[in-house]
Amino acid sequence: MTTRGVAILGSTGSIGTSALRVIARQRSAFHVAALTAFSNAALLAEQAAAFDPSYVGLARAGVTANSGWHHGDECLTEAAERDDVDIVLNAIVGAVGLKATLAGLERGKRVALANKESLVMGGALVMDAARRGGGELVPVDSEHSAILQCIAGRPMSEVRRLVLTASGGPFRTLSASDLEHVTLADALAHPTWRMGRKITVDSATLANKALEVIEAHFLFGVPYDRIDVVVHPQSVVHSFVEFVDGSVLAQMGAPNMELPILYALTYPDRVADDGVSQFDPVAQSPLQFEPVRQREFPALALGIAAGRAGGAAPAVFNAANEQAVALFLEGAIGFNDIAPAIDGALSRHGTAPGGSLDAILAADALARRCVQELLR
Ligand SMILES: NC(=O)c1ccc[n+]([C@@H]2O[C@H](COP(=O)([O-])OP(=O)(O)OC[C@H]3O[C@@H](n4cnc5c(N)ncnc54)[C@H](OP(=O)(O)O)[C@@H]3O)[C@@H](O)[C@H]2O)c1
Incomplete structure (x- = not known):
């Protein structure tokens, strides 16, 4: 049986390493066709040895780590455009991910998008690239994966409202004056998710939730006045969809990015996977929901x-x-x-x-x- 080729852009990061764990369990359906990183040449070399991709790229300018590798920024788009790549998992952090998202979509690939910055910066361009090239954008973010799973193919005319959950980050209960004294170490100590440093700070300011509201607007075509945010400190409910008849669906699970990564690869199908432990509602209870404290978190x-x-x-x-x-x-x-x-x-x-x-x-x-x- 042929397996689908996956390019993992940002393979050395939090999402990238989680994606490789997922693919290692799903070798009958997927193989790693390309890997790119920025600075962590040692980990990239280990990954290349373990997964044997046909393309390896190191984006950092001026670093030549291995003669068989491709170097410089252009390796991101090169990896995304390759003929042996069916799915581009864009797990790069920041605006630098935009061109690879566009390139993958224009070449008709599925882009499994963790790099939300792409869609926030260039929402209309990204959606146009997908239409022009026949590519498909599937979210990796747990909130958007939850929304996709709740909508489950129903027409958007049946959706009244999206409600994104936010953990509230490490400073959820602090006052504005307490926030004057927090340190970098405090900001990096996220209560529920283990992630890269930039998104961890974004979670503490709630800028991450703003990026996700914009991402949801473009992905699902829902106007901003029908997208709400609620604080949910346990990060067990990943988001809600309210339908026009008043019914509300939620997708739940432990805070673990391996499930949304797997779903972005297999969507709309579900496949057996033993990477996510069995859900225990009693252990997760009680679940709390709170309004966002807008004054303290103006981002x-x-x-x-x-x-x-x-x-x-x-x-x-x-x-x-x-x-x-x-x-x-x-x-x-x-x-x-x-x-x-x-x-x-x-x-x-x-x-x-x-x-x-x-x-x-x-x-x-x-x-x-x-x-x-x-x-x-
Ligand atoms: N982590 C999560 O749980 C999570 C959840 C939802 C969404 N996301 C989104 O997923 C994306 C990645 O987040 P992350 O937490 O995995 O970040 P991360 O751990 O910081 O990893 C970032 C990856 O991007 C690479 N990279 C950094 N700068 C680059 C550049 N200039 N050019 C090319 N590659 C570059 C890094 O390479 P080196 O390590 O080799 O330097 C690394 O592989 C972000 O957009 C984030 O918002 C993350």
Whole structure:
């Protein structure tokens, strides 16, 4: 039996390594056709030896780690476009993932999308690329996977509302003044999910939930006033879909990305897998739901406003957030500096046009420069 070839872009990260565990259990259906990483050449070499892909790429400029590998940024699109690749799992962090998402969709591939930044920056371009090239976008994010599973092929005219759950992050119960004193280590100590550093900080500010609202808007074609967010500290309910008759479906499970990764590979089918342990409702109870504390976590409303504004505003939001988080991760700014920096970039550049890839990339660059000027 032939197996489907998967390109894992960002194979050395949290999602990338989880994806390789999933594929190792599903070798009768999938094989690894391509792997790319950025800086972790040692882990990439181990992965290449274990999975024997036909293409290996290291994106970091100027690093030649292995003569058989491909080097530089262009390895991301090269891997996504290969003929032996059926599914591109985009697990790169940040705006740098956009071109590979577009390339995979334009070549008619399934893009299993963890790199939500792609869709936030270039939502209309990404959806157009899928239409033009015949590619298929399937979410990896647990919330969007949950929504896809709840909708289960029903027409979108039957959907009244999407409700995304948010863990609330490590600072869920802190006051605005407590937030003045939190450290990087505090922000990286997520209560329920083990993830890369950038998304972990985004979960603490709730910028991640803003990215996910914009992602849901483009993926499911639902207007912003029919997408809500509720805080759910246990991360067991991954999201809700409310239908027009008032019925509400939720998808549940332990916080483990291996299930949404597997579903993005096999969708719309389900396959047997022993990687996710049996669900125990008693052990998970009680489940709590709370409103978002908008005043303490302003990044959520800033991102949703950028989504509503359209044009390049979501790209400005995304780039300003990436730049501010990078500075926070370097220890150059405090946690409470992140949202005002995003606000500043949106006030200056939020009306930039966003009709083409060049326009989006120009807005992204302007927003990054703006945040550097505001915070240095
Ligand atoms: N982690 C989760 O549970 C989770 C859940 C939902 C969605 N997501 C989304 O999935 C994406 C990946 O998240 P993650 O937590 O897996 O991040 P991560 O652990 O930081 O991994 C990021 C991956 O991207 C590579 N990379 C970094 N910069 C790059 C560049 N400039 N060019 C090419 N590759 C680059 C890294 O390579 P090196 O390691 O070799 O430097 C690594 O393989 C993000 O968009 C995130 O929002 C993650």
